[in-house]
Amino acid sequence: MTAPALLLLAHGTSDAAGRATWERLLLAVRRALPGVEVRLAYADVVSPTMAEALAELPGPPDAPRGGAGPAVVIVPAFLAAGYHVRVDVPEQLAATGRTDVVVAEPFGPDPALVGVLLDRLEEAGAGPGDTVVLAAAGSRDPGAQEDLRTAAALLTARVGHEVPVGYVAGGEPRVASVVASAAPRGQRVVLASWLLAPGAFHRWLADAGAAVVAEPLGDHPDVVGVAVARYRAAVPAEVVP
Known part of the structure; x- marks a missing residue:
């Protein structure tokens, strides 16, 4: 059974150091989930947007998946469930027409x-x-x-x-x-x-x-662990490698 892809969704920043941090976090999550396609998208400011990233993550050839679980899990990398998590992300997802995508719980508070x-x-x-x-x-x-x-x-x-x-x-x-x-x-x-x-x-x-x-949370191993935990909680245990 194919494991669903993980789309890590950040707020978005034009700051070079901020983008570098997200890239490091992306690579760390990929290392923590071998066999899972892990991508990064942004809710605002910069690309790729959630819609752009989802367009590159098609569902399996036999979609719809039925009871097999989602094709993609969006993990909102937000420390509080504010406007982006409650309103913006669901609206952007609905606009894509994808029905094989689920949104996991956000990062925080944890x-x-x-x-x-x-x-x-x-x-x-x-x-x-x-x-x-x-x-x-x-x-x-x-x-x-x-x-x-x-x-x-x-x-x-x-x-x-x-x-x-x-x-x-x-x-x-x-x-x-x-x-x-x-x-x-x-x-x-x-x-x-x-x-x-x-x-x-x-x-x-x-x-x-x-x-x-103090510095931001960044790509600390426990931040990676929270991203992985949110993903695992959103999919059937038997499909995660």
């Missing part, structure tokens, strides 16, 4: 990714006495905001103090104001970057007033 946050903070020089702020891209979508609160609660349980959330864009409170309000505790304020890849949002964090800004 406890494994909170572990990646801690690794990135340690790499950046954060210490046990620092005050941690979770820096997220931000969204006005209630579901996405709830996902961010969940991520902050998971991180709170790991660092031993309440972790507030600051938004880079799209909502309040902004990261700089959260950092300013946390600073009077007399400790260093460090930013855990709830971002998957470098780009404009991550660069803006340098001006937020924190002592340390």
Whole structure:
């Protein structure tokens, strides 16, 4: 039985470092799933789009597959289920006319990714006495905001103090104001970057007033593991090599 293809769907960025990060993540997922066709597409900004990528991933010759499972699994590489996950992706998929494609759950929030946050903070020089702020891209979508609160609660349980959330864009409170309000505790304020890849949002964090800004989650092995887990959860176990 043929394993369905995996289409990793990122937000999209014109930033060269960001694109390089996604390419590395793509290669890592391919290594983790030998025998599975793994492609990368973008929901916005750059190509290939989801529709363009799906056009290069046809179903099997005997489609429709019936009970055999999907021909393609789209794994949304998003840290919260906001507009792109809830509205944009389903609409784009419907426009393709494909009925042999399923959309897996998005990346976040996931406890494994909170572990990646801690690794990135340690790499950046954060210490046990620092005050941690979770820096997220931000969204006005209630579901996405709830996902961010969940991520902050998971991180709170790991660092031993309440972790507030600051938004880079799209909502309040902004990261700089959260950092300013946390600073009077007399400790260093460090930013855990709830971002998957470098780009404009991550660069803006340098001006937020924190002592340390951790790198995005990137192609950390546990990010790869989450992508693989989302794929496996969306297909019958017997078809995954």
